[in-house]
Amino acid sequence: MSEPTIEALARRVERLERDNRRWRRRATLGLLLLVSGGLLGQAPVLPGAAKVLEAERFNLRDGSGNLRGSLGATTDGTASLVLYNTAGMRQAGLGVLPDGTASLFLGSPAGHTATELTLYRDGTPSLVVRDRAGKTRVLLGAAADGQPFIYFLDAAGTSTWKAP
Numbered sequence: 001m002s003e004p005t006i007e008a009l010a011r012r013v014e015r016l017e018r019d020n021r022r023w024r025r026r027a028t029l030g031l032l033l034l035v036s037g038g039l040l041g042q043a044p045v046l047p048g049a050a051k052v053l054e055a056e057r058f059n060l061r062d063g064s065g066n067l068r069g070s071l072g073a074t075t076d077g078t079a080s081l082v083l084y085n086t087a088g089m090r091q092a093g094l095g096v097l098p099d100g101t102a103s104l105f106l107g108s109p110a111g112h113t114a115t116e117l118t119l120y121r122d123g124t125p126s127l128v129v130r131d132r133a134g135k136t137r138v139l140l141g142a143a144a145d146g147q148p149f150i151y152f153l154d155a156a157g158t159s160t161w162k163a164p
Contacts, residue, residue, distance in 0.1 A: 062086075085109055097121075108132065131155070 057072030066088060071081045077098035085091040089111030094104045100121035105113045116128045126141035139151040152161040
């Protein structure tokens with residue numbers, strides 16, 4: 001055998017170093033995958049685990065920790081979902097009272113209820129529209145006998161027009 005030349009030795013060393021870098025990258029990737037798999041497996045799913053999550057209240061918070069929503073039941077039995085704007089004001093929501101009355105509201109950015117749609121336990125509906133000051137300005141609905149009604153009110157709450 002002939003002695004290897006400097007160039008041949010340099011090529012062999014270069015190839016060995018390249019192979020060594022590849023193996024180190026693969027080993028690092030494998031180790032990361034192994035650790036990730038181990039961390040993901042910290043909360044194993046148990047056979048027969050509950051598929052229902054129960055609580056009296058769930059709060060939804062944004063990335064800054066501000067309350068943006070709340071779903072829950074109160075001690076009097078009212079179930080509600082309330083959504084808050086970025087200023088922390090109630091902007092929208094819905095609820096069901098213990099007597100079966102259901103209500104949906106939309107609020108102004110200042111937190112005043114602007115519109116409220118309610119279906120009472122006896123089945124009669126109503127729609128209330130309020131001005132920026134929170135005063136009821138329009139009341140629309142159906143009486144218990146099915147007769148529809150609508151009222152337009154001034155800022156003092158006095159009826160300015162109604163039907164029937």
